[in-house]
Structure formats: C-alpha cells, structure tokens
Amino acid sequence: MEEAILVGLDLGNDDTFEESMSELANLASACDVTVLHIMTQKRDEPNIKYYVGEGKVREIKDAATALDANLVIFNDELSPSHIRNLEQALDVKVIDRTVLILDIFAKRAKTKEAMLQVELAQAKYFLPRIVGAYKYLSRQKSGTGSKGPGEQQLELDRRLLRDRISKLKKELDQIVKVRRTQRVKRKKNDIFTVALTGYTNAGKSSLMNAIIDTTSTHNDHYAFNKNMLFATLETKTRKIQLNNNRTFLLTDTVGFIDRLPHHLVEAFKSTLEEIAEASLILHVIDVSNPNHEKQIHTVEEVLKEIGVMNIPIIYVYNKTDLLEDIPVTSRNHSVYVSALNNYHVPRLLGMIDDQLYQTMVKTNMLIPFTDGEVYSELKDSSNILSTKYTDSGIDIQVELNEEHYNRYKKYIK
Ligand SMILES: Nc1nc2c(ncn2[C@@H]2O[C@H](COP(=O)(O)OP(=O)(O)OP(=O)(O)O)[C@@H](O)[C@H]2O)c(=O)[nH]1
Ligand SMILES: [Mg+2]
Structure with missing residues (x-):
C-alpha cells in the first residue's frame, strides 16, 4: 500500500494552483495511493538542486517520518537530477504528476494500440531517469577509470530500453498505417466525421451515448466506466443518422488534463489524428466545474499541439443540470446541454447538421x-x-x- 505526501510549488503564475493540487490528489487516488498530507511552497523559481527550497526538503522529510509515508509526489514533472537529489535527501521514493498520469493510462489501456502508446510514453519518460535505480551500485565504480558493475548494468539497461522504444515505434507505425487507410476510405465515401474532445471527465462518452439515444431506435449504447479519470483511452466511432436521414460519424476520444505529459501527447498522436482530421469538433466542457475556463484553455493548447487548425468547433457546455441557472451564452457556436437528462441534445444535433450540411x-x-x-x-x-x-x-x-x-x-x- 502506498501512502504519500503531495508537494506543490506555487510559482505565482497560475491562479488555479489550489485546484491543480486537488486534481493531483484525484490522480493519486486513481492510482490507489492514499494521500496523507499536502504541502506547498511559494517561490519565484524552482530550486536548482531540489526543485523546492532546502528548508522545505527538511519539512517534507520530517512529515514523511512522522506520518510514515513511503512516497512523495510532486505536482510538476521533475528532472532526473531533481528526483535523484530528492530521493537521496528524503530517503523515500519520489515520483511526479507525469508518473501518476502514465500509471493511470497504463491501467486503462485495453487495445493493442493504446497499450503500445502508453508503453512508449513510459519508456521515453524513464530512459533519462533509470540512473536513479542504480545510484548505490554506481558508487562501486573503481578508481582507475574503468567502469564498475553498476555503470555497466546501467548502460546495458539503457540500450535495452532504447531498443524497446524503437520496436514499439515500429509496431505503432503499422497500426497507424491501417488507421490512415480507414480514414482515406471514409473520406472517399464522403462521410463527415465529428470528434468529441475535451477535458477528462467532462462528459464526452456520456454525450456520445445521449446522442446515440436520441437518434437511434435500438439501444446500442456503448459501455464505459463512469466517473473516473481517463475512462476513455481508445477512440470509438459510431454512425449517427439524423431524422432528416443525413448521417455522420461520431468519434469519442481520450480526455486531456492540465500538464498532460508531453511524451503521452507524442505517443497518442495517431489516435489524436482522428481529431485533427475531423470535419467538426465538439469541445465538451464540464460547466459545473468552477475551473472550466482554464480547462478550455488547456484543451485548446493540446489541440494546437496536435495540429488542429481551421476546424469548426462547437462548444458544448455539459452538466447544466448541476447549475442553478443556465448562463447566457458567452461564445459563438456554443450550446448548454446535459448529457445526463438529454437536455438540449436535439438542439446540438441541429447545430451539427447546420455546420456539416447547411453552410x-x-x-x-x-x-x-x-x-x-x-x-x-x-x-x-x-x-x-x-x-x-x-x-x-x-x-x-x-x-x-x-x-x-x-x-x-x-x-x-
Ligand atoms: N450531473 C451530470 N453528470 C454528468 C453529465 N454528463 C456526464 N456526467 C458524469 O460525469 C462523469 C464523467 O463522464 P464521462 O462521460 O465518462 O466523461 P468523459 O469526458 O468521457 O471522461 P474521460 O473519458 O475520462 O475523458 C460520469 O460520472 C458521468 O456520469 C451531465 O450532464 N450531468
Ligand atoms: Mg470518456
């Protein structure tokens, strides 16, 4: 059982810092880690050696001893040397937000493609960091300049990991080719694709089901685990027929999160291409989350990173059933819905129809x-x-x- 202290560094440039700490706690519970204590520090910039200040390191160590913690989790991605120095000073295992996200993705991955993508991201993250595991061994280095057993082992491990990375890339490339061929076929048949995208837990999969409900006479819901971070890792596509007989393909995709590890975005590029090639994007927003403006921004940054440009977007403000009153629309191309009770789903379908066919x-x-x-x-x-x-x-x-x-x-x- 892992019992952890969470640590966050507030650099004063993020007014959602508090929320990002509670998000970190959610990520930790999703990894079955018990959170014992949360510690934060305000600084203008990270400490070169320890990321947090030296005084803070002592405080963390005291807390870890007092609470019997066996893990310390930092809210930002730490450099290999930060991890090394912190583990030496604290004498407990140190990980970061990225490791948690990678772990959750690894747990949720079901298809071959998703598993390869997650493993690739993990391998790339760990490659510069495996030195940590051998820090004690490598002290056995002999004084004559030849390599000690620790260093030899380390070099071997690095090489094996690099080989594994290129093998994973090759396997993924094969899958990507198949996916591309399917897309070309779809384009030829001129079926529009509409991609659901948005922050994790915003309600993308629920909205997909609400749309299937509204448009289909037989129940072909698709199953997904509810209320957990990154419930969906695989893209799922369904054909939707509007009541005027026009059709489109609706694709559900993986959710995004603040500080999404770069290696994950890289590894999931092929999946995310589904969004970049869609005719229309539905950006699903959990309007009941007080942080939703920041989440919109995070999602837009990732969309930019995966090359989404010039694709029309409908902003779908979801979970309005949790609001006292529904706000007056603030953006163009937006609609307030509730996937839970189908509120305004027909209106959304009308907007999709307009966007795809009537412009x-x-x-x-x-x-x-x-x-x-x-x-x-x-x-x-x-x-x-x-x-x-x-x-x-x-x-x-x-x-x-x-x-x-x-x-x-x-x-x-
Ligand atoms: N109250 C309320 N809850 C909703 C609504 N839509 C979705 N939810 C809940 O929000 C949680 C997340 O919904 P999902 O559909 O899994 O969200 P998602 O965006 O697909 O999440 P990921 O796949 O993890 O990125 C679930 O517990 C849903 O039941 C809504 O309109 N109102
Ligand atoms: Mg989902």
Missing part, C-alpha cells in the same frame, strides 16, 4: 487540367452544378461546405 457555399472555380484529381475529389465530396471545358481548364459551378471551400479556395475565379 454550403456556391462558387465558381477554374481547375487547370494539371490538377485533374481536384475535379474528381470535388465530384465525390461536393455538388457540382455545372461543368464547362475551356482552354485554361475545367470551369465549374460548385456548391461545397466550409471545409472544402477552404481546402480548394485557390481555384475560385
């Missing part, structure tokens, strides 16, 4: 014969109203949606 623009394009494939693409994806062959290319009247309009706008006459 069709009519325009006149000239496609040079050298770009003949563009003409075939447009024929597949848009309504071509008239076609005329001219000396300088194919002259068309076309009706197309915003996404295609942006993609092909250089051909507009």
Whole structure:
C-alpha cells in the first residue's frame, strides 16, 4: 500500500494552483495511493538542486517520518537530477504528476494500440531517469577509470530500453498505417466525421451515448466506466443518422488534463489524428466545474499541439443540470446541454447538421487540367452544378461546405 505526501510549488503564475493540487490528489487516488498530507511552497523559481527550497526538503522529510509515508509526489514533472537529489535527501521514493498520469493510462489501456502508446510514453519518460535505480551500485565504480558493475548494468539497461522504444515505434507505425487507410476510405465515401474532445471527465462518452439515444431506435449504447479519470483511452466511432436521414460519424476520444505529459501527447498522436482530421469538433466542457475556463484553455493548447487548425468547433457546455441557472451564452457556436437528462441534445444535433450540411457555399472555380484529381475529389465530396471545358481548364459551378471551400479556395475565379 502506498501512502504519500503531495508537494506543490506555487510559482505565482497560475491562479488555479489550489485546484491543480486537488486534481493531483484525484490522480493519486486513481492510482490507489492514499494521500496523507499536502504541502506547498511559494517561490519565484524552482530550486536548482531540489526543485523546492532546502528548508522545505527538511519539512517534507520530517512529515514523511512522522506520518510514515513511503512516497512523495510532486505536482510538476521533475528532472532526473531533481528526483535523484530528492530521493537521496528524503530517503523515500519520489515520483511526479507525469508518473501518476502514465500509471493511470497504463491501467486503462485495453487495445493493442493504446497499450503500445502508453508503453512508449513510459519508456521515453524513464530512459533519462533509470540512473536513479542504480545510484548505490554506481558508487562501486573503481578508481582507475574503468567502469564498475553498476555503470555497466546501467548502460546495458539503457540500450535495452532504447531498443524497446524503437520496436514499439515500429509496431505503432503499422497500426497507424491501417488507421490512415480507414480514414482515406471514409473520406472517399464522403462521410463527415465529428470528434468529441475535451477535458477528462467532462462528459464526452456520456454525450456520445445521449446522442446515440436520441437518434437511434435500438439501444446500442456503448459501455464505459463512469466517473473516473481517463475512462476513455481508445477512440470509438459510431454512425449517427439524423431524422432528416443525413448521417455522420461520431468519434469519442481520450480526455486531456492540465500538464498532460508531453511524451503521452507524442505517443497518442495517431489516435489524436482522428481529431485533427475531423470535419467538426465538439469541445465538451464540464460547466459545473468552477475551473472550466482554464480547462478550455488547456484543451485548446493540446489541440494546437496536435495540429488542429481551421476546424469548426462547437462548444458544448455539459452538466447544466448541476447549475442553478443556465448562463447566457458567452461564445459563438456554443450550446448548454446535459448529457445526463438529454437536455438540449436535439438542439446540438441541429447545430451539427447546420455546420456539416447547411453552410454550403456556391462558387465558381477554374481547375487547370494539371490538377485533374481536384475535379474528381470535388465530384465525390461536393455538388457540382455545372461543368464547362475551356482552354485554361475545367470551369465549374460548385456548391461545397466550409471545409472544402477552404481546402480548394485557390481555384475560385
Ligand atoms: N450531473 C451530470 N453528470 C454528468 C453529465 N454528463 C456526464 N456526467 C458524469 O460525469 C462523469 C464523467 O463522464 P464521462 O462521460 O465518462 O466523461 P468523459 O469526458 O468521457 O471522461 P474521460 O473519458 O475520462 O475523458 C460520469 O460520472 C458521468 O456520469 C451531465 O450532464 N450531468
Ligand atoms: Mg470518456
């Protein structure tokens, strides 16, 4: 059983610092770690040697001894040398927020792809840090400059880990290829995809089920574990048919969190590509969380990192059943819903329909014969109203949606 003290450094530039500490406590419980005590320190910048100040290190050590803690968890990702120095000074195991998040992801991963992605992120995180495990052994280094047994072991371990990383990358690449092929196929069939994205626990999966409920006559709910951080790691896609017979594919995706480990974002890139390639994004927000503005910001930062640009977004403020009154809309393209009791889900569906199908623009394009494939693409994806062959290319009247309009706008006459 792990019993931990949580430590946070408040650099004064984050007005949601307190909340990020309670989020850390939630992450710890999700890893079955008992939180004994929470300690914080205000500083302008981290201490070079210990991250927190030396006085604080002594306080942590005293608390750990008094409470019999066997783990200290820091709220930020620590450098390998910080971990080394802290473990030496505190004499207990030291980990950071990143390790907790990686552990939760590892627990939740069910598909081959998710497992590979999590393992890749873990391996990359630990590669520069495995020195810690051998810190005592490496002191046996002989004085003559040759390598002691600790160092040899360490070099061997590092090499094995590097080999493992390249093997994982190769396996993932294979899966990514399959996924890409599927996406190309979908594009060819011109089925719009709509991606659910948002902070973890915002209600993405619940909203997916509410939409399935509202649109489908048979019960094809999909099961997920409720009320836990990172319940969803795999993307799940369902075809949704609106009552005017228009269809789209709805994709549920992994949730984001403040200070999401960079290696995880990297490793999950292939999954997250589903968002970057969607025709429309539903950004689901837990409006009952007092911190939701900051969470929106966090999600937008990750979206930027994975290359989401120029994709229309609908802000879906969820969990309104927990509010006293529903606020007046503050953003364009937003809607207040409750996935729990289907409140305003039909309105959201109307907005999706509008966004996907009714923002069709009519325009006149000239496609040079050298770009003949563009003409075939447009024929597949848009309504071509008239076609005329001219000396300088194919002259068309076309009706197309915003996404295609942006993609092909250089051909507009
Ligand atoms: N009160 C209330 N609770 C909701 C609503 N929507 C979702 N929840 C609850 O919020 C929790 C998280 O819901 P999920 O649908 O798993 O959230 P998620 O965004 O998919 O979470 P991750 O997959 O972990 O990123 C669950 O306990 C849901 O029952 C809502 O409209 N109102
Ligand atoms: Mg989910």
